[in-house]
Amino acid sequence: MSDTLPVLYSFRRCPYAMRARMAVAVAGIAVNLREVVLRDKPPSMLEASAKGTVPVLVLDDGAVIDESLDVMRWALAVRDPEGWLGADETEASALISENDGSFKHHLDRFKYATRYEGADPLEHRMAAESFLLKLNDRLSQNSHLLGERRSFADIAIFPFIRQFANAAGDFMQDERFASLMRWLNDHVQSDLFLSVMKKYPQWHAGEAGQAFPD
Numbered sequence: 550m551s552d553t554l555p556v557l558y559s560f561r562r563c564p565y566a567m568r569a570r571m572a573v574a575v576a577g578i579a580v581n582l583r584e585v586v587l588r589d590k591p592p593s594m595l596e597a598s599a600k601g602t603v604p605v606l607v608l609d610d611g612a613v614i615d616e617s618l619d620v621m622r623w624a625l626a627v628r629d630p631e632g633w634l635g636a637d638e639t640e641a642s643a644l645i646s647e648n649d650g651s652f653k654h655h656l657d658r659f660k661y662a663t664r665y666e667g668a669d670p671l672e673h674r675m676a677a678e679s680f681l682l683k684l685n686d687r688l689s690q691n692s693h694l695l696g697e698r699r700s701f702a703d704i705a706i707f708p709f710i711r712q713f714a715n716a717a718g719d720f721m722q723d724e725r726f727a728s729l730m731r732w733l734n735d736h737v738q739s740d741l742f743l744s745v746m747k748k749y750p751q752w753h754a755g756e757a758g759q760a761f762p763d
């Protein structure tokens with residue numbers, strides 16, 4: 550594999566890394582993917598970005614992009630074949646800020662309640678509902694969050710809704726979430742998502758990494 554490809558440090562199950570991988574894949578940008586184990590982060594990743602979160606993209610000129618939304622924007626600036634950046638940017642940012650902010654806060658405390666002292670999972674599930682219903686309302690009017698085609702906001706948000714739905718089980722089968730679940734299932738079963746969820750072994754220094762997308 551060429552040494553000049555950008556390097557993408559990623560973790561398969563991380564929703565932030567998923568959205569970055571989907572943007573890189575839709576743009577058709579070849580990268581060298583290094584699968585990270587979060588409790589055993591490679592020193593080269595920490596040298597590139599000391600905050601120690603995935604995804605991290607290291608470009609061939611050494612520039613580092615270590616926020617998933619920035620990785621998405623970088624990839625789509627190279628090529629945006631489906632026009633993901635064409636949807637209303639203000640609405641997209643408002644939805645993504647709420648997703649990454651309060652919804653993610655409640656998702657973590659619902660899903661991993663034991664990691665947060667005093668967190669009551671049901672309280673956090675209830676607090677997350679307003680965002681889910683807001684999305685459901687949009688999705689009962691259009692097949693995607695900002696219109697009839699998938700765009701930046703759908704891809705940035707659905708990996709987190711997937712995590713929530715996996716943890717919430719039957720709760721999400723309620724009729725109130727029908728449009729949201731239809732949208733979620735479409736994304737989870739999409740060729741794009743399946744293509745970025747292949748399993749790769751942990752990368753170790755000195756190894757070649759994986760050709761992505763393959």
Ligand SMILES: N[C@@H](CCC(=O)N[C@@H](CS)C(=O)NCC(=O)O)C(=O)O
Binds near residue numbers: 560604617
């Ligand atoms: N704001 C960052 C958040 C990334 C993030 O928090 N990723 C998690 C994994 S899902 C992580 O790497 N956590 C570090 C750790 O668990 O050690 C982004 O959008 O890229």
